[in-house]
Amino acid sequence: MSVNSIDYYNQHSKDFIASSLNVDMSALYAEFTPLLPKHALILDAGCGTGRDTKYFIEQGFNVTAIDASKELVEFATNHIAQPVIHKTFMQIDDTNIYDGIWCCASLLHVPKSELSTVFTKLATALKANGILYVSFKYGDTERVHNGREFTDLTEHGLQHIISAQPSLCISKHWITGDQRTERGHEQWLNAIIRKEP
Structure with a gap:
């Protein structure tokens, strides 16, 4: 994740929190959580406000949450009442730990040239048969918008x-x-995305 994008979230954290904290994500949760074992360990990678982490905890899952923005880490730590780790995708170094990894609107800030490395790190962190959810804005360009850098992806x-x-x-x-x-x-x-055995 670029320094510019991290700086954006540090400087505009209040506006981001206001716009995203109460968004209804239930349709996306319904695609992810049924694929996980009971009490699964989830990595919420790029957790932002901690909105999704809080939901997963309430459903009985164990969650490790990370984010690259210090301001959002501080807010999310208070919101979910457990520590959130200040860490970037490139700093993930776990091996065969997580049953599921949730990357909701977070990988889209990783430069396209780094995505392959990041996916390798995520795959390494997943257990065999682990589940990875990702989302990107739909498109095929790398762009800067309001100070944030975006990598848009299509299915291809x-x-x-x-x-x-x-x-x-x-x-x-x-x-x-x-x-x-x-x-x-x-x-x-x-x-x-599933990790093969």
Whole structure:
């Protein structure tokens, strides 16, 4: 994740929290959580406000949450009442730890040139048969918008990246609209990816 994008979240954390904390994510949870074992260990990678972490904890899952923004780490720690780790994707160094990894609207800030390395780290951190959820804004460009850097992906673009990971296989991908009322015109690529045994 670029320094510019991290700085954006540090400087605009209050606005981001206000716009994202109460967004209804239930349709996406319903695609992810049924695939996990009871009391699964989840990594919420790029947890932001801690909204999704809080939901997973309430469902009986064990969750490790990380984020690259110090301001969001501080807020999320208070919101979920457990420590959130200040860490970037590139600093993930776990091996065969997690039953599931949740990357909701977070990998989209990783430069395209680094995505393959990040997916390798995520695959290494997953247990065999582990489940990875990812979402990207739909498109095929790298761009800067309001101070944040974005990597947009289509189904083909994501498949190209995942095909370089021998242990990962896309189980499902689908398109959704943005759940925030003022951004209903924006489209998202969602995918469930499984780590092969």
